[in-house]
Amino acid sequence: MKQGRLNAVREGRLLLSGNEAIARGAWEHGVTFAAAYPGTPSTEILEAIGEHYPEITAQWATNEKVALETVAGASYGGARTLSAMKHVGLNVAADPLFTLSYVGATGGIVVVSADDPGMHSSQNEQDNRLMARAAKVPILEPSDSQDALDLVGWGLEISERFDTPVMLRTTTRISHSLSVVQAGPRREFPPKGYTRDIRKRIPIPAFAKGMHARVEKRTLDLSAFGETFPLNLSIAGSRSLGVITSGVSYQHAREVLPDASFLRLALTWPLPWDLIGRFLAEMKEVRVVEEGEPFLEEQIRAHFLAPVEGKKYISLEGELEPGLARRALAPETVEPPVFAPAQVPQRPPTLCPGCPHRGAFWVLNRIKAGSTSDIGCYTLGLMPPLEAVDTVLCMGAAITVLSGLEKALGRDAVAGRIVAAIGDSTFIHSGITGLIDMVYNGCTGTVLIMDNGITAMTGGQQHPATGFSLRGEPARKLDLEAVCRACGVDRVTVVDPHDLKSLERILKEEMAVPEVSVVITRRPCVMIRRPEHRAVAVLDPAKCVSCRRCMSLGCPALSFVDGRPVVNAMLCYPECRLCADVCPKGALTKDAGGAR
Amino acid sequence: MSDEARNILLCGTGGQGILFASEVICGAALLAGFDVKKSEVHGMAQRGGSVSSHVRYGRKVWSPMIEAGRAHLVLALEKLEALRWAHFLRGDGMLLACDLEIMPLSVNTGQAEYPDVSAGLEAMGVPFRFLGAVEEAAGLGDPRVANTVMVGAAARWLGLPPGTLEESLRMRLPAKALAVNEAALQRGMQLTAGV
Ligand code: SF4
Ligand code: SF4
Numbered sequence: 055m056k057q058g059r060l061n062a063v064r065e066g067r068l069l070l071s072g073n074e075a076i077a078r079g080a081w082e083h084g085v086t087f088a089a090a091y092p093g094t095p096s097t098e099i100l101e102a103i104g105e106h107y108p109e110i111t112a113q114w115a116t117n118e119k120v121a122l123e124t125v126a127g128a129s130y131g132g133a134r135t136l137s138a139m140k141h142v143g144l145n146v147a148a149d150p151l152f153t154l155s156y157v158g159a160t161g162g163i164v165v166v167s168a169d170d171p172g173m174h175s176s177q178n179e180q181d182n183r184l185m186a187r188a189a190k191v192p193i194l195e196p197s198d199s200q201d202a203l204d205l206v207g208w209g210l211e212i213s214e215r216f217d218t219p220v221m222l223r224t225t226t227r228i229s230h231s232l233s234v235v236q237a238g239p240r241r242e243f244p245p246k247g248y249t250r251d252i253r254k255r256i257p258i259p260a261f262a263k264g265m266h267a268r269v270e271k272r273t274l275d276l277s278a279f280g281e282t283f284p285l286n287l288s289i290a291g292s293r294s295l296g297v298i299t300s301g302v303s304y305q306h307a308r309e310v311l312p313d314a315s316f317l318r319l320a321l322t323w324p325l326p327w328d329l330i331g332r333f334l335a336e337m338k339e340v341r342v343v344e345e346g347e348p349f350l351e352e353q354i355r356a357h358f359l360a361p362v363e364g365k366k367y368i369s370l371e372g373e374l375e376p377g378l379a380r381r382a383l384a385p386e387t388v389e390p391p392v393f394a395p396a397q398v399p400q401r402p403p404t405l406c407p408g409c410p411h412r413g414a415f416w417v418l419n420r421i422k423a424g425s426t427s428d429i430g431c432y433t434l435g436l437m438p439p440l441e442a443v444d445t446v447l448c449m450g451a452a453i454t455v456l457s458g459l460e461k462a463l464g465r466d467a468v469a470g471r472i473v474a475a476i477g478d479s480t481f482i483h484s485g486i487t488g489l490i491d492m493v494y495n496g497c498t499g500t501v502l503i504m505d506n507g508i509t510a511m512t513g514g515q516q517h518p519a520t521g522f523s524l525r526g527e528p529a530r531k532l533d534l535e536a537v538c539r540a541c542g543v544d545r546v547t548v549v550d551p552h553d554l555k556s557l558e559r560i561l562k563e564e565m566a567v568p569e570v571s572v573v574i575t576r577r578p579c580v581m582i583r584r585p586e587h588r589a590v591a592v593l594d595p596a597k598c599v600s601c602r603r604c605m606s607l608g609c610p611a612l613s614f615v616d617g618r619p620v621v622n623a624m625l626c627y628p629e630c631r632l633c634a635d636v637c638p639k640g641a642l643t644k645d646a647g648g649a650r
Numbered sequence: 651m652s653d654e655a656r657n658i659l660l661c662g663t664g665g666q667g668i669l670f671a672s673e674v675i676c677g678a679a680l681l682a683g684f685d686v687k688k689s690e691v692h693g694m695a696q697r698g699g700s701v702s703s704h705v706r707y708g709r710k711v712w713s714p715m716i717e718a719g720r721a722h723l724v725l726a727l728e729k730l731e732a733l734r735w736a737h738f739l740r741g742d743g744m745l746l747a748c749d750l751e752i753m754p755l756s757v758n759t760g761q762a763e764y765p766d767v768s769a770g771l772e773a774m775g776v777p778f779r780f781l782g783a784v785e786e787a788a789g790l791g792d793p794r795v796a797n798t799v800m801v802g803a804a805a806r807w808l809g810l811p812p813g814t815l816e817e818s819l820r821m822r823l824p825a826k827a828l829a830v831n832e833a834a835l836q837r838g839m840q841l842t843a844g845v
Pocket of ligand 1: 404405406408409410411431432506510511579580581
């Protein structure tokens with residue numbers, strides 16, 4: 055049960071995650087439109103809005119660029135708006151963001167960038183403060199949930215007052231940590247209405263020159279605003295060590311340096327130079343504590359030519375935690391470890407028991423084919439024993455990387471050896487353009503659209519091909535087969551990935567044909583289907599010959615003990631019979647599952 | 651409770667209900683008037699991955715994460731995970747683990763071996779207790795409430811006012827799930843009553 059359900063209706067002292075607090079902040083501060091594409095660690099923001107705050111029109115967009123553009127339109131209409139995305143999502147939305155910075159905001163625009171230092175669920179550790187600065191967009195960084203709630207309000211106000219989109223930058227440990235907030239009522243800000251203003255909204259060169267000049271002036275004004283911004287906190291402590299910090303790093307640093315002085319910045323670009331200058335002048339030594347890039351450190355050093363240190367102590371890589379902070383900042387307080395860590399096997403996430411993708415990867419492995427793959431649960435097909443994923447780059451790249459391989463090396467290098475494997479949600483996000491390109495440029499590869507009927511990796515969100523909206527209301531269902539045909543693909547086949555024989559035959563056929571083909575492997579993610587029965591795979595030990603074939607599925611519900619597979623009845627997924635199907639001796643059965 | 655924050659580390663594998671267990675404890679701490687923070691990573695939705703939740707409460711809490719060597723209690727819903735996180739304990743800390751083994755894929759595929767957890771914990775010198783929470787929960791009619799049994803078992807190390815865990819449970823559960831969870835909490839408390 056989500057505790058937010060209780061929190062939504064209450065005011066007062068609540069325990070909220072950073073993401074729930076952002077949703078609450080949007081509600082309290084009069085947001086009327088929000089759009090996002092799911093991405094860890096940002097997903098729960100729109101989920102919470104969808105679940106608790108009907109006053110806000112909230113929707114899943116096809117991708118982050120689309121989300122931010124719809125938000126821009128709503129802002130042009132004078133609505134208070136919010137868009138949320140993970141850090142790499144901002145790369146997709148960079149195009150609108152950079153020019154929206156020139157155009158500005160009519161109704162407030164808060165763009166949440168949820169960064170993922172430590173890469174808990176991401177492919178890189180990019181620090182989007184650099185992105186915002188490149189776009190000349192002010193940055194707000196919360197240090198806990200209360201900040202997150204308050205900074206949505208401030209962000210909207212700054213956005214409207216300074217005519218700019220505002221980035222609210224969180225990290226995983228802000229978005230996914232819970233802390234106490236004081237929750238208040240909603241203030242209404244009805245959309246002001248749209249007025250045509252071509253000098254403001256059309257950045258043709260003649261107008262854009264003026265816009266750029268305005269942006270430069272805006273930056274100076276925002277720096278001055280930061281001097282007295284109440285969430286830029288100056289905390290007086292010992293003058294022998296001062297810490298300049300932001301975000302969750304502030305909490306770790308305060309934990310290990312209870313006596314130091316702090317300058318905790320919440321508006322981290324543009325910087326308040328006088329405030330920082332005074333702090334530097336008062337301290338004997340100043341250190342900058344920040345995860346990721348030396349964002350504050352480099353600016354402060356360049357501005358003051360002062361010997362402040364930061365990355366000398368805090369790694370560029372990974373996330374900060376209090377133990378690392380203590381070793382870096384207060385080594386004299388490090389206590390010798392009481393218990394030495396034990397060496398134990400890792401437990402990485404695996405495809406669920408019953409996962410539709412398991413069948414597809416098992417067949418690819420069997421026919422000795424690999425895949426250019428993509429971002430989703432199916433990335434996990436890289437792990438033994440399935441080992442059928444070769445490449446992952448970014449959303450949508452499965453298809454285009456395969457095209458490039460074929461263009462460089464010719465058809466023989468890919469045919470029969472490698473296919474593109476992309477999920478339904480990812481295909482809609484940014485695979486469609488790649489498929490059009492593939493057909494247009496005369497490629498001949500095979501694309502697997504692994505359609506599990508949901509955006510699975512982020513916890514199960516709707517998308518255009520599920521037929522439901524963010525709030526679960528019926529929506530026009532995108533027809534994936536029709537989309538592929540419209541892209542120019544004549545060979546489009548749909549198959550159940552747990553029908554191993556058919557899938558193998560179809561894959562071999564399609565890879566042999568010298569034209570682009572699409573194979574849609576369609577079977578729902580186990581998260582979205584309540585099984586109709588409770589069948590468990592059963593072993594007949596008399597028939598088992600210990601060949602380990604069942605173990606080639608990599609199903610977490612199967613282990614191999616004393617030469618025999620053992621089925622974990624708690625984990626076995628009722629509507630899966632993969633192990634029964636691959637067993638050559640009929641030793642594993644799943645009768646209640648019914649024969650196909 | 652002293653000024654120092656109380657640190658509870660919960661761990662287990664995906665799908666075991668770690669996040670619910672930590673929410674119940676946090677809710678109780680909130681009811682008791684403490685400052686509360688909790689941090690966990692729930693990135694990939696896939697089941698079976700290692701999951702941990704850091705819970706901290708006290709007069710004022712700064713970092714949402716617990717430092718290694720500073721947890722008052724490690725509450726593990728799976729034995730291998732207990733061993734993975736045991737070094738987070740303070741010298742006077744306690745480790746409670748559900749007596750349940752869930753094989754990681756590397757063990758299933760023969761690349762690694764499931765360790766002897768008791769021997770491992772003994773070698774480390776960690777004070778620990780295994781509890782048959784799944785059997786207890788099954789006995790109450792639902793093996794899935796093993797997480798709540800473990801919360802009950804942990805109660806005496808949590809330093810929370812009597813009644814707050816019960817109240818926190820009531821605030822989080824719909825009526826039909828409440829009775830079995832309340833029974834699980836009570837059963838858990840009995841399990842460690844004599845320790
Ligand atoms: S969440 Fe769904 S798609 Fe992802 S691994 Fe599990 S079953 Fe497969
Ligand atoms: S039927 Fe076999 S392969 Fe499918 S979930 Fe159960 S044990 Fe795993």
